[in-house]
Structure formats: structure tokens, C-alpha cells
Amino acid sequence: MTDLGPLIPRNRAIHPVPYDPDYKTSVARSPNLPLLSMESGPSEETGPVFGHGRIGALDNNLILNWTKGAAPAVGERILMHGHVLDETARPVRNTLLEIWQANAGGRYRHKKDSYLAPLDPNFGGCGRTLTDENGYYQFLTVRPGAYPWPNRGNDWRPMHIHVSVYGHSFGQRLITQMYFEGDPLIAHCPIAHTIKSHGQLDRLVAPLDLAYSRPLDFLAYKFDIVLRGRRQTMFENKLEGM
């Protein structure tokens, strides 16, 4: 295997702060001591590969995948789509994206969620897909509702879809959340505001994308994702045995 070079070190300044008293759970779940920084090696530069054979035909269609196509979920029908690129603007091809979300009423199909909004019998709330040769992906789903959570006295999560992405190496692993353009709750959410730069938080807000909306069917929202890149140089120490 050719050495593609080490991963570009993560710029932690764009990421949320680990410790944020406004997001109460982070207080006891954030390390006190600094991270140990080091150049990446094969353990971080390799990663699992997921083939097309494991992805079912409805896996990226949350409107239909819970009932295997028998009945559609209730809610505002949306297309969530975009590209996965790395920091050097190369498309990240054939990489696994997984999403999960609440239903249109803000209720999750999880045994720990006891919110009084009802479950939708036709909605499971998870999907997955592989990006294509251009790093492009699509999900069809319903827009999730906002929901309350026990943090401060009256905290509500904005509408959001959780997104998990692999890239091609374990060191690119990323989980984030997509928010929706115009949602007034974003400005009040302590989880969103663990990201201290407004400009960076804006990058998690998906704009309405009328060009990709299908008339009389669904609205579209665009969410592009950037993963860590690799530093390529002619003067690299080659990994032994790779």
C-alpha cells in the first residue's frame, strides 16, 4: 500500500469546546488534561471499508425503510443531500454516511426517550448510504421536530439530524448534527453553541435548496461535509512495510 501521507492535524479551534457548563452533561464528561498530540500512523490512516453489498435498496429512504416500503412516515417530506469532501477538496468516494433523527413530532424510537409526543408507527429514524464517485449522497426523510430535553429549565433542541461519517481512515471519523435554515431554536441551543464561532456553527445549518426540491413531492436541504485530508509531500518518510 502506498503511503498517502499523514492526516492533516485536526484544527480543534473550529470544533466545540469539550467543557461547556451550559451543556450540563459535558461538565463531568470532558477530560481535564490536554490531549496527547502526535503525527498519525497506520492505525489512524487506515480504516474500515463498507461495500455496496451491505446496503439495502431502502436504507437511505427513511420515509419507507421502517415499513420496508409498506407505508410512508408522517411529516414534511425532505431530501437531505450534499457532497463529502476532504480538506484538500477531494471528493470522499464510497464512504459510509449514517443518519438518525427524531420523527416529525420530536420523538425518537429509543427505549430511553419518554417524551409525550407519540411514535410514528411508520418511522424508524435511521438511514445509511455510501457516497458515489463524486462524494455525493442523498437521503429521503421527514423533517424532525424540535424536542425538549432536561438541561436547563426550558431547553429545546432545534430540529436536527445526526450524521456519522467514516472517510477512508479511522482518524477521519466524525459525528455531527445538521440543523435547518431559519430555525429560531438554533440561537438558544447550548449544544449548538458548544461551537464558539458563529461562522463555524453556520456551517452546520443546511440551506433550503429549491433547485433539488421535487415539485409536489419534497423540499430539499443541502448539507456538505468536510473531513480531514492527507498531507502529501515528495519528502515524506515512508511507512515501513506499507
Add this chain to the structure above:
Amino acid sequence: MVQKLDMLQETPSQTAGPYVHIGLMPSYTDNGGIYDEEIGVSPIAAGARGEIIEIVGSVCDGTGWAMRDALLESWQADAAGIFPGQEGADPGVSGHCRFAADAVSGEFTLRTVKPGPVPHRAGGRQAPHISLWIVARGINIGLQTRIYFEDEDNSADPLLARIEQRPRVETLIAKKLGPGQYRFDIRLQGAGETVFLDL
């Protein structure tokens, strides 16, 4: 004006939240069956070469409480130190596993093959280790760490050598309980805080 740096910025992380299992381990929360096959169920298949081991442990918060909602992923080489996808890799080792803390006890179990030593870019070998990535409610960006093994020679490992406070090295070393049995507890904060990595 200087030239522009043609670089994009990584997408900012957000916490996986309390319901991460819905997306990554549907069967954990009784949503099994939505996919024909879930991802990362086991890092090994029948016929994997090497010593099969079991690592049990927990992820404790700063109060010492074992978190019931933590989700972990592991990535490792095969018994010969070759990563899946590399030439000569053991086809019985996918190397990747997802596992969650038990909702009642907070304990996790990772059953896998013990990895071999792997090369380091600067030369030399890294002691056998398993890379871990931990997400949960309250963790805003996934925590990376490694499991090393008490019964391996860790003396020349370049990562362990960089830990200035030598007692902290112990936080990355799984304790042997018996043949093929190890314990690895992760402490997010406070006394005995696990070394977390930025690499």
C-alpha cells in the same frame, strides 16, 4: 495580498447525543431488522488467525459513574500487525467493531483477536494496540485513545514514550485477568484520567 490557501475546513463535530444507538446500533435499542446487516457487529469472523481475547471495561465520568449510554468503536490490525485492506491481511479480520456500554451495568465487552505490532512512520514498531473512539451524550467531539496490553513489551512504543507523566501510561494498558481475558477501564476525567489522543 498573499496567495490564498486552498484548504477547506473540517466540519465541526457535535455530540452523538443519548440516542446514538438508533443510528449506529439499531438492534441495541430494539430497532433491529431495519437493516439486513448491521455494521461493526464483530471485528473478526470464524477462522481469524491468532489469539482470541475478550476485553471488558467501562467508561466512567468525572464522578466515577460508569456511563450507561457510551458507544465505542475499535480499529486494529490482525495478529500479524497488518491492517484490513493492506496486502497480506487476514481475511478473517475486519478490524472494526462497534460496542456499547450495557444499559444496566455500564460494562462493555470487546471480543476480538489480539493484534500484532505495527510499523511506525518514523521507523521502528508500535507495541500491539487497539484504537478506540468513544462518543456519548456530553462528549462534544469523539475521544480517541488506545488499548495496550499488560503482557506485551510496551517499552519501545513511540506513543507511550511521549507521555511525560509516567504513571499515566498505565491508563492505556489493559490488565490481564486470565488467559485471553483483559480489563480496560476508561476514566474521562479526574483521578486516573485516561490519556486521550489528538492524532
